[in-house]
Amino acid sequence: MTDSGAHAAIESVVRMESARLIAGLARYTGDVGLAEELAQDALVAALEQWPGEGVPRNPGAWLMTVAKRRAVDLFRRNHELRLKYAQIGRALAAEGEAVEPEFDRAFSDDIDDDLLRLIFTACHPVLAVPARVALTLRLLGGLTTAEIARAYLIPEPTVAQRIVRAKKTLTQARVPFEVPGPAERPARLASVLEVIYLIFNEGYSATAGDDWMRPALCAEALRLGRVLAGLAPDEPEVHGLVALLEIQASRIPARSGPSGEPVLLLDQDRARWDRLLINRGLGALERAGQLGGTEGSYALQAAIAACHARAFRPEDTDWPRIAALYAVLARRSPSPVVELNRAVAVSMAYGPQAGLDLVDRLTAEPSLRSYHLLPSVRGDLLLKLGRAAEARTEFERAAALTQNAPERELSAARARAAADKAGRGFT
C-alpha cells in the first residue's frame, strides 16, 4: 500500500472509532472538550506509529489506552489543568499509577450509554443551534472543521471558533455528561432529532454543482439517525425521523435532471428511487407505529413520504391518505406551509375547487407573503378550473417572489402558457 493509501486507511479507521473514543473519554474525564483534545492526540500518535507497526487488531482500544495515558500525563504535568479539573485530576492521577495496557478492556461496558450521552450533550439547549450542528458533526460524525466548512459554505475559522466556543460554553455551564432524566427527555430528544434533520436538509438542498461534502451530509445524518435508533430503540420519534430520512434519501438519485436542474417529485423517474432505502424507511415507520408513535411529527411526515414511495407511478398515489395525514399533521404541528401542502393533497384527492377553497384561506397569511409556492399552487389550481387569466397573474407573482433561477424560469413559462390559454378565450 502506498504511503498516502496507508495514511488514508489509518484516518478512516480513526474516524470510525472517533465518536466512541470521545464518548468513552468524556465519561473518563467528565469534559467533552478535553475528551476531544485527547482523542486528537491519540490520532496523532496513531498516524505516527501505525504506518510502522501496522494498524492494531483492536484500534479502538489502542486509541483509548493511549488517550487515557495522555490524560494522566497531562494532569501530572499541567498545573493549570489540575486546578481546572481538580476533582477529576486527582482521580486520574491516582488511577494513573494503575493504568496498565489492558487493550481489550479499555472501553467501559457501557460504551453505548456513553455514546448516547455524547449525542445529548452535543445537542444541549444551552448551545445555539448552529453550535449544536457543528459540534455534532465534529464529535459524532468525526468530520474535520474543513469538511464542515465546505459542507456549509462558511469559512473554516468560523467553524473552528464555533466549536471552540461551544465546548467552552458546555464547560462553563458545567453541563454534566449524562443522559437527560425522564422529565427533560422529550425536549432534549426533540433537540437531537432537530439537529439531525437540519444536517440532512442542508445536504438535501445541495445542488449538482456544489462541493461533494454537501450531499455527503445526507449520508452523515442518516447514519447518525440509524445509530440513535440503535441506542434508543424505544423512542418512536427516533424511528419516525429515520423513516423520513431513509425515504427522502431514496429519491436523491432522481432529484436532478441531466443539467443538474431540480426535478419535482411527481416528475421524477421512479426507477431511480433507491428501493433498499424505501424498504428500510417503511420498516422504521412500522417500528414507530408499533411503539405507538404514529402521530409524532416525524412519523407523520414519514407516512406521507411513504405514500409517495409506495406508488410505482404518480397516478398510483394514495392522495386521500396523504390529505388525511396532512390533516393530522396540521392539528399536531400547525403551520401555514403544512396547510398549503394539505391543500395540494386535497386538490389531488378531491378536485381543484376543494384545494382552492383551502388555499384562498391562506392568501392573507403574513408568513406566506413572500412564499413563492403559494401563488404557484394557486395558479395551478386556477388553471385546472379553467380560470387562465387569473392563473397567469399568480404565476407571474410566483416568478417575482422566487430567488431561484430555474424556478423563476419555470413560473414565467407557466405564466406565458396561461396567458396563451386566456387569449384563446379560455378565461
Added chain:
Amino acid sequence: MRFLGYTLGDPSTPMTPPGPEDFAEMNKFMEEATKAGVLLATGGVGPIESLTKIVNTDGKITVLDGPFTEAKELIGGWALLECRDQAEAIEWSKRFVAIAGDGEVRLREVFMP
C-alpha cells in the same frame, strides 16, 4: 458508498466451519455493525453445489450447473455495507475475517440503478 462483501465458499478458498462460540462472536459483530448504521443487509450463501449459471450467448440462453458436484457443503456469507469510503469498508471486512477465521472475503463497490 455501498459495498458488497462476500465469501466465495468454494473449494479453492476453504473456510473453517464456525463453531458455536464463533457464532456468538459473529452475531455480536453484526449487531455492532448494524448499530453503527453501516450494515444494511446480510445473510448466508447457499452451498457451492447449488451454483448455477444462466448464460446468454448470442441470444441463446442456457442454464449450466456449477463445476462443484462433490457433496462438501461449503457455506459462505454476504453483507451489504454503507460506508464513507472504501477504507472504512475494508476495516469492517478485516474485523469480520478476524472472527470468521481462515478464508477470504471479497469486497466490491456496488451502485444503485
